[in-house]
Amino acid sequence: MPRKALRFETTEEGCFVCTSHKTNPDGYFRKNFNGVSKMFHRVMWKHHHGEIPEGMEIDHLCKNRACCNVKHLRVLERSYHKVITNQTRYLERFQKAKQYWQDNKPTGVELGRLFGVTHSCGSYWIRQWKSELN
DSSP states (O other): OOOOOOOEEEOTTOOEEESSSOOOTTSOOEEEETTEEEEHHHHHHHHHHOOOOTTEEEEETTOOTTOOOGGGEEEEEHHHIIIIIIHHHHHHHHHHHHHHHHHHOOOHHHHHHHHTSOHHHHHHHHHHHHHHHO
16 A cells, blocks of 8 residues: 655745644654654754754754754754743743643643643643642
8 A cells, every 4th residue: 555645835934844644742743764753853854964963852943843844943952952942832831731730630631632732741740830839
């Protein structure tokens, strides 16, 4: 059975996004290569720039996780990427989710579903908020 062909479109912002396949719940496009699922923006980075150094991550300058345009990507230290980029991206959702958690005490799965993050992210947030109470 032939595989579905990849199709990409360019957005007004210059992002290259796959229109033939769905993104994962976090908004990334993943593709199987010999049975191994890989984030496509990382595959594109490696193709154009080589291996990603240990302790580094690929950041989307455009903040569009589905984007595979290597001109929109940069390498950042993992700690910087997580602290600056992810906190900025999630700040409003994080604050609303925290208030919801304080009022309703949902599980990480429920929190993830309600606020558009993975259940592991929702669970991580809950652990963080519980530790603040101690």
